[in-house]
Amino acid sequence: xxxxxxxxxxxxxxxxxxxxxxxxxxxxxxxxxxxxxxxxxxxxxxxxxxxxxxxxxxxxxxxxxxxxxxxxxxxxxxxxxxxxxxxxxxxxxxxxxxxxxxxxxxxxxxxxxxxxxxxxxxxxxxxxxxxxxxxxxxxxxxxxxxxxxxxxxxxxxxxxxxxxxxxxxxxxxxxxxxxxxxxxxxxxxxxxxxxxxxxxxxxxxxxxxxxxxxxxxxxxxxxxxxxxxxxxxxxxxxxxxxxxxxxxxxxxxxxxxxxxxxxxxxxxxxxxxxxxxxxxxxxxxxxxxxxxxxxxxxxxxxxxxxxxxxxxxxxxxxxxxxxxxxxxxxxxxxxxxxxxxxxxxxxxxxxxxxxxxxxxxxxxxxxxxxxxxxxxxxxxxxxxxxxxxxxxxxxxxxxxxxxxxxxxxxxxxxxxxxxxxxxxxxxxxxxxxxxxxxxxxxxxxxxxxxxxxxxxxxxxxxxxxxxxxxxxxxxxxxxxxxxxxxxxxxxxxxxxxxxxxxxxxxxxxxxxxxxxxxxxxxxxxxxxxxxxxxxxxxxxxxxxxxxxxxxxxxxxxx
Amino acid sequence: xxxxxxxxxxxxxxxxxxxxxxxxxxxxxxxxxxxxxxxxxxxxxxxxxxxxxxxxxxxxxxxxxxxxxxxxxxxxxxxxxxxxxxxxxxxxxxxxxxxxxxxxxxxxxxxxxxxxxxxxxxxxxxxxxxxxxxxxxxxxxxxxxxxxxxxxxxxxxxxxxxxxxxxxxxxxxxxxxxxxxxxxxxxxxxxxxxxxxxxxxxxxxxxxxxxxxxxxxxxxxxxxxxxxxxxxxxxxxxxxxxxxxxxxxxxxxxxxxxxxxxxxxxxxxxxxxxxxxxxxxxxxxxxxxxxxxxxxxxx
Numbered sequence: 127x128x129x130x131x132x133x134x135x136x137x138x139x140x141x142x143x144x145x146x147x148x149x150x151x152x153x154x155x156x157x158x159x160x161x162x163x164x165x166x167x168x169x170x171x172x173x174x175x176x177x178x179x180x181x182x183x184x185x186x187x188x189x190x191x192x193x194x195x196x197x198x199x200x201x202x203x204x205x206x207x208x209x210x211x212x213x214x215x216x217x218x219x220x221x222x223x224x225x226x227x228x229x230x231x232x233x234x235x236x237x238x239x240x241x242x243x244x245x246x247x248x249x250x251x252x253x254x255x256x257x258x259x260x261x262x263x264x265x266x267x268x269x270x271x272x273x274x275x276x277x278x279x280x281x282x283x284x285x286x287x288x289x290x291x292x293x294x295x296x297x298x299x300x301x302x303x304x305x306x307x308x309x310x311x312x313x314x315x316x317x318x319x320x321x322x323x324x325x326x327x328x329x330x331x332x333x334x335x336x337x338x339x340x341x342x343x344x345x346x347x348x349x350x351x352x353x354x355x356x357x358x359x360x361x362x363x364x365x366x367x368x369x370x371x372x373x374x375x376x377x378x379x380x381x382x383x384x385x386x387x388x389x390x391x392x393x394x395x396x397x398x399x400x401x402x403x404x405x406x407x408x409x410x411x412x413x414x415x416x417x418x419x420x421x422x423x424x425x426x427x428x429x430x431x432x433x434x435x436x437x438x439x440x441x442x443x444x445x446x447x448x449x450x451x452x453x454x455x456x457x458x459x460x461x462x463x464x465x466x467x468x469x470x471x472x473x474x475x476x477x478x479x480x481x482x483x484x485x486x487x488x489x490x491x492x493x494x495x496x497x498x499x500x501x502x503x504x505x506x507x508x509x510x511x512x513x514x515x516x517x518x519x520x521x522x523x524x525x526x527x528x529x530x531x532x533x534x535x536x537x538x539x540x541x542x543x544x545x546x547x548x549x550x551x552x553x554x555x556x557x558x559x560x561x562x563x564x565x566x567x568x569x570x571x572x573x574x575x576x577x578x579x580x581x582x583x584x585x586x587x588x589x590x591x592x593x594x595x596x597x598x599x600x601x602x603x604x605x606x607x608x609x610x611x612x613x614x615x616x617x618x619x620x621x622x623x624x625x626x627x628x629x630x631x632x633x634x635x636x637x638x639x640x641x642x643x644x645x646x647x648x649x650x651x652x653x654x655x656x657x658x659x660x661x662x663x664x665x666x667x668x669x670x671x672x673x674x675x676x677x678x679x680x681x682x683x684x
Numbered sequence: 685x686x687x688x689x690x691x692x693x694x695x696x697x698x699x700x701x702x703x704x705x706x707x708x709x710x711x712x713x714x715x716x717x718x719x720x721x722x723x724x725x726x727x728x729x730x731x732x733x734x735x736x737x738x739x740x741x742x743x744x745x746x747x748x749x750x751x752x753x754x755x756x757x758x759x760x761x762x763x764x765x766x767x768x769x770x771x772x773x774x775x776x777x778x779x780x781x782x783x784x785x786x787x788x789x790x791x792x793x794x795x796x797x798x799x800x801x802x803x804x805x806x807x808x809x810x811x812x813x814x815x816x817x818x819x820x821x822x823x824x825x826x827x828x829x830x831x832x833x834x835x836x837x838x839x840x841x842x843x844x845x846x847x848x849x850x851x852x853x854x855x856x857x858x859x860x861x862x863x864x865x866x867x868x869x870x871x872x873x874x875x876x877x878x879x880x881x882x883x884x885x886x887x888x889x890x891x892x893x894x895x896x897x898x899x900x901x902x903x904x905x906x907x908x909x910x911x912x913x914x915x916x917x918x919x920x921x922x923x924x925x926x927x928x929x930x931x932x933x934x935x936x937x938x939x940x941x942x943x944x945x946x947x948x949x950x951x952x953x954x955x956x957x958x959x960x961x962x963x964x965x966x967x968x969x970x971x972x973x974x975x976x977x978x979x980x981x982x983x
Contacts, residue, residue: 190791190792191818192814192818229820230818230819230820232791232792232818232819232820233817233818233819233820234818307836308836310836312834313833313834314834348833348834350832350833350834351833351834352727353848353851353852354832354845354848354849354851354852355845355848356727356728356729356848356851357847357848357849357850357851357852358844358845358846358847358848358851359729359848360729360847360851361772361773361778361779361847361851367729368729369726369729370726370727370729371724371726372724372726372727373724403842403844403845405762411768411771411772412771412772412775412777412778413771413775415768417765417768417769418765418909419762419765419769419843419844420844421844421845456834457834458842458845459834459835459840459842459845460842461820461821461841461842462820462821464820464836560761560762561761562761562907562908562909562910562911563910563911563912671792
């Protein structure tokens, strides 16, 4: 027998083949598992797909991207399959992006392949998992591997996780791997360890409990990344020079105290010095002048707390957060929503109406201090009141965002539901959208939402919103009519109209949607004209250009 | 509290459980301890700009030079900072003339203001932007048309880190030498260009030659962090392409020197003293990497 030396290239080929045939590999495992035990296994899965047809409209700025100019069509799809049997847990996901504008709203992205696979097994108290892993520590402040499809965030950790149940109430887990980057991985290595516990009063009628936890995350730069960092720093003047470390550590301590209807969550996190880009840091140029923006190497911190009380007919939640230099990414060359290792909780209310959600503050990783207050009051089943206040400042106490929101709802049993309210906002567009010199956007947005049930199946819903503002694009009116035939059909017609424009002509942004739901399948076809704006998903935001065209979506679970 | 109970209860329940508890504690200590292990050796940072003895090598025809293609726009607020960064990198003592830069006004922020004197956008600039992949934000830079390890695309939008990528590209050996000779007639504004390409290795890959003209110090309206200003001096603005947008094939490079000639008449509103010719040799087909670049002033 002849033996061949195994070179690095052999390993690469082996890995590529493993990925190429991972589907066959998983099917083989699925096929093999029945021989291990006679227990019934379960398949489950889901599909989500979007198709876009782009229609160029220079009036609203929907132009100058490959899709509008020449490609015309784009599609994104995710097909997910899971299998569970005898403590085994296998999963596979096929991802497809064809001329997609999700990764880069101004560009076009085409790729397809296995977007995720994993193999898991519970062995007594030990849980083993390998592959692409989604997980988080505490509220995610030092580590969160997650997926947000609307922004094409997929920060899965490609590696191994071990979880061990020390006792029914105490678990420890360790993870290591590299962060997913579309169909590749970033080079730096991430390791994490997390201990989670639960402590409750001993008596049966005891009403208190504690859920403490501690976590540590370490990111180690690879030699290539460090070489690029060193190469960059070597061009700096002596005063701007910094000393980067291969290893950065982030620590967190958190606890949730529950006493009857009272809950108090607190988390404190720190990060050792880490090279990051600070766009506001002053840099000394070679000619002696100064400019803004350079690599810096500070340590960081986050303090976050949330106190809530849920009484009969009312609930109060107060949140506070302060973070400083807590950009934690795979390397300092990535920006926007790329390469994020952690997740900082947003401190503004999650709004759903079209105009109340037009200005959304993205979390300022380099520094912000914020408070949020939420009060819900529902004395009877018929009516309820919601009041919310958020205030976000930078660390020099300059206002970034302030919102007062109040919503009143009245339900006439089986007949109609009226929701009405008003929102006041101050939004620092100069910071959130990097538009120098623009004033704070002040908005006043009254809104009304009326749902009328025609019979047991049919209903009509109307929305009317008005944004009164002198800044940015000026004032807007939004109207919507929705007709539903439960449980299958929904027809929606809406229009957003720039009633007193400051930048463009008076432009209508109409939208027509048809939704059809049959069992676990849902189809939608929409004609959309959408103004440019900040689009946020799960607290992460980015500036999206205008959209004009048709959208077709399918989602299915099985 | 319950952890404490767990810790003491084994003492009353037998040795086996006690050992299990010890193992559990050992596991936790090992897990946390592994993350906080030894102190690392820090990298050594060479300071190119703090000691005159570390000045970059004097450029000559066989020294590797690097091309930085910047994508910019008059409505791009951070683009002036990126241009300042390029000036820093091109300073003597940093990379000097070993770094050649061209700024294409293309993409989302490049449409002119109503009071702009020039529309810097060009069809070729848009074509190159499309060829080198639209970046997720601006300003964006492409270093030697090379996809660096760990980068998603050729486009690097963190301008503060361009210097590090340039350093990596400069470490390579030159495989081809370039020389440019310009002859300019001030009266007729006629410019004749000779580009000499000399292979330094055998088995050269298929390559193209791109030749273009840039202009420095073009004053016009620009958005800056201090607002819109009317007298911003744009640096290394792409003006025109003298070859095809993606270059002209160099068929005989494997065997001998290649001399190519170009002629162009400068438009009246270009200041000839501020114009330069840039020529670069780059791979075609699967690879796009720039192998060598040279810049020469018209006057």
